[in-house]
Amino acid sequence: MHRRTIESSILFVAFTTWACTTLAATDADAPMPSAMDQRVRACTSCHGVQGQGRDNDYFPRIAGKPADYLFNQLIAFRDGGRTYPPMGYLIAFLPDDYLHKISEYFANLQPPYPNADTGNISxxxxxxxxxxxxxxxxxxxxxxxxxxxxxxxxxxxxxxxxxxxxxxxxxxxxxxxxxxxxxxxxxxxxxxxxxxxxxxxxxxxxxxxxARQPRPDDPRPASSSDGTLPLACGSQPQ
Incomplete structure (x- = not known):
């Protein structure tokens, strides 16, 4: 079995365990934890405790990205716009309002950036x-x-x-x-x-x-785009 296939299988099992825990907490008979940092443990177990990302291809930095962008990606994983079975399974039954809360939580974080890539590129x-x-x-x-x-x-x-x-x-x-x-x-x-x-x-x-660029002095997203986008994007207001 290929290494990537083995890794995907391990990740799927891990995500399945977290998904069951998270979804059980959303049941009407099981109250949600009061703190968002507890509610997003299924996210931080893979993307880092503050969403800073991991040193691999699977779990990118999600901290500090606009909430609408993060919400759109969660919807895409849930509804089929993006295909990654562990993510799809994890959020398959989570409602939009809960996904909004997750998105806003990570959008408000700004942990340190990772070290820049240093591989041998000409x-x-x-x-x-x-x-x-x-x-x-x-x-x-x-x-x-x-x-x-x-x-x-x-x-x-x-x-x-x-x-x-x-x-x-x-x-x-x-x-x-x-x-x-x-x-x-x-x-x-x-x-x-x-x-x-x-x-x-x-x-x-x-x-x-x-991947070789340093952390900017101000890592926050701009308050709006610099002007009219060069082409129409269905996910962005024009």
């Missing part, structure tokens, strides 16, 4: 990644990442996530799922429209450069 690849992130590629009608995710790349309210504090392998993996269509959002799905134009070289360069 300067040319990193320069190319920086160019795509900050300027895009007009010839291919590829907008800059910063055009939506903000000049500081910390995201924007109400629902655009930051791109910093994530490992290159996680960023590249998510770009691959957007490109293949196994991850999708409300139509028009702007990330899929962008990702299908990206080559493997593009994804490696962008993810490698982003």
């Amino acid at each position: 300067p040319a690849v990193l320069q190319y990644g920086e160019r795509l992130v900050t300027h895009g590629d007009p010839a291919r009608k590829l907008p800059a990442c910063a055009a939506c995710h903000g000049a500081r790349l910390t995201g924007a309210q109400p629902g655009i996530p930051g791109l910093l504090g994530l490992h290159a392998s996680y960023i590249a993996g998510q770009m691959g799922t957007w490109r293949s269509g196994t991850r999708h959002a409300v139509a028009p799905d702007c990330m899929h429209a962008i990702a299908v134009k990206l080559t493997d070289k593009d994804i490696t360069a962008v993810s490698s450069w982003l």
Whole structure:
């Protein structure tokens, strides 16, 4: 059995255990714990005690991201927009109002950022990644990442996530799922429209450069986007 398959099986068992505990707490005959830090233990057991993320491809940083973004992702896992069985099982029967509370809890946290990636990547690849992130590629009608995710790349309210504090392998993996269509959002799905134009070289360069950026002085999402988004996104108000 492949290592990733074994890891997924172990994670599924762990999530199943947590899911049963969490869902039991939502039963009408079993009162919820009073503190949110107890209610989100199923989340923090994998994403870190403050949602700071883990050093692997499975559990990214969720702390500090806009609440609407986090809520949209929980809905996607619950309703099939994103496919990861442990997450889907964990929240399969959680109502929207509870998912809103979870999202707001993590949106209000700002734990330290992880150390930046330090793998051996050529300067040319990193320069190319920086160019795509900050300027895009007009010839291919590829907008800059910063055009939506903000000049500081910390995201924007109400629902655009930051791109910093994530490992290159996680960023590249998510770009691959957007490109293949196994991850999708409300139509028009702007990330899929962008990702299908990206080559493997593009994804490696962008993810490698982003993962090497230091924590910004102000890691909070901007209060709003810098202006009109370069293309319509069904998940974002225009």
